[in-house]
Each structure stands twice: as structure tokens, then as C-alpha cells.
Amino acid sequence: MQLKSLATAKMSAKAAALLAAGVLTLTACGGSSTPAASEGGIKLINAGKLTVCSDIPYEPFEFQKDGKTVGFDIDIANEVAKDLGAELNTVDSSFEAIETGTALTQCDVSISSISITDTRKSVMDFSTPYLDDxxxxxxxxxxxxxxxxxxxxxxxxxxxxxxxxxxxxxxxxxxxxxxxxxxxxxxxxxxxxxxxxxxxxxxxxxxxxxxxxxxxxxxATGEKLGIAVKKGNTAMLEKVNGTLKRLTDDGSLEKFKTTWFGQTAK
CATH class of the missing domain: 3.40.190.10 (Periplasmic binding protein-like II)
Incomplete structure (x- = not known):
């Protein structure tokens, strides 16, 4: 019961954080919810920032260390932001909001060890898989x-x-x-x-x-992880897939796996 109470409190805190993120977004846009375009022509919720929803903590994918959000997913998110010419802005969201696609009303992408399933594909679009898990x-x-x-x-x-x-x-x-x-x-x-x-x-x-x-x-479930974008956001999806291809081709993705998983990940 005590753990359940803690989880409930954490959920409330996350909901408040997500709501606050939405308020900040509206303020930054001068009261408009119209996304701003990045240098690459991709529309971002917050001008100059790639806003990413993650369920924190979920070590070693995303967690807090020395006051910063770090992890395997965050390394990848930073690379996507870099390719967009944008700054990374991470929003802590409940996994329920992420898997139902609700989080994508507040974020440009969701990256939080999300398994690609048919149910989830019905409410959001996924990148090419970046990890078998x-x-x-x-x-x-x-x-x-x-x-x-x-x-x-x-x-x-x-x-x-x-x-x-x-x-x-x-x-x-x-x-x-x-x-x-x-x-x-x-x-x-x-x-x-x-x-x-x-x-x-x-x-x-x-x-x-x-x-x-x-x-x-x-x-062996055949579980594959992907980055989620809002349904129909093909421009963002292509940009994310481009980053993943670059990271695969230059060996960076494999280095990230070694850093965070050692021999535990395939």
C-alpha cells in the first residue's frame, strides 16, 4: 500500500509537470498553440527547442544524475536535436500518457523505451527500431x-x-x-x-x-523500441529516421549501447 501511495503521488507530480510544460509552451508562443519551424523546416512546439517526452526515471534510458537528465534515450534525443539545429528540452511524463499518444500534444517526440506495438501504432507513428529488447x-x-x-x-x-x-x-x-x-x-x-x-x-x-x-x-518477445511522433507528422519522422541511420552508419549507436548496457543488450 505504501508503494502504491508513492506511485500515486509521483503520478500526480508528473501530471502537474506536464500541465506546466503546456502552460510554458503557450506563454512562449504568445498564447498561440501554432508550432514554430526549426532551421530544417520542421515544426516544433517551442521555437528553437526539440521538446521530448520521457518517463523519468527509467534507468539506463532516462534518469536524473547531477541535476541533468541523462541516459541511452537522451543521448539519441540529443543527436536528433543537433540534426534539427535545436536545443533539447526534456519533459517528464507518465508512461500512460506516452503510450496513448496524449504526451504528443505537449511534445514533438516521445522517446522512453517505447515498444512498437500495433495498438500504439494506431495512435502514433514510429521511427525505425533503434533497439531490440x-x-x-x-x-x-x-x-x-x-x-x-x-x-x-x-x-x-x-x-x-x-x-x-x-x-x-x-x-x-x-x-x-x-x-x-x-x-x-x-x-x-x-x-x-x-x-x-x-x-x-x-x-x-x-x-x-x-x-x-x-x-x-x-x-524472446521480438520487442523492438522506437521513437514516437504525432500521427501523420512525416517530416519529423523522416528527420528522426535520418538521425538513427547516421548513428547506425557511423557506429555511434553501438557506442551508446556499450556505454549504457554493457553486455546486457543485444
Missing amino acids: DLTLVASTDSGIKSLDDAKGKKVGVQQATTGAEYAKDKGIEAQQFEDTGLLVQALQAGTVDAALGNQSVLGYAIKDDPKFKSVEDF
């Missing part, structure tokens, strides 16, 4: 849990509104849901849940230096 089950080394079958009947935690949550439901597991992975990992470390089901990249990063926990089973 399957699921893994993590448990303490002394839990006795060696597979998902072992976890049935025990307390399994997931992040709400994610493919991990959907996978647990499909496998008949009544999982405890958390608003973000930060709260999920805290619950695992505190023993509030016996195991956590989520993406290999995020959970692998969270436990890589903690010998008390290990990944006990992986699940």
Missing part, C-alpha cells in the same frame, strides 16, 4: 525461483502499461504493478516482491553490480 525475470539468488513457473503464486512485480505487464497477464500471473521501474526495483531490493519481470536492458542494468540478484529466465 526482450523480457527477463529477475529474482534474488536465494528465492528458489528459477523460472516463470516457479514464480506463479508468488509476488511478481511489473511496471504498469508495459509489455512485461501484458506478458505476465498472458501467462496467468497476477502481478503487482508499479508506475515506474525505479519503484519496481526498490520493491525487489526491499523484498516487497519476490521477482520482477521486465526488459532485459533495464533490469539487467539495475542488478549488474548486485550479486544478490540474477536473471533467471529470458523471454
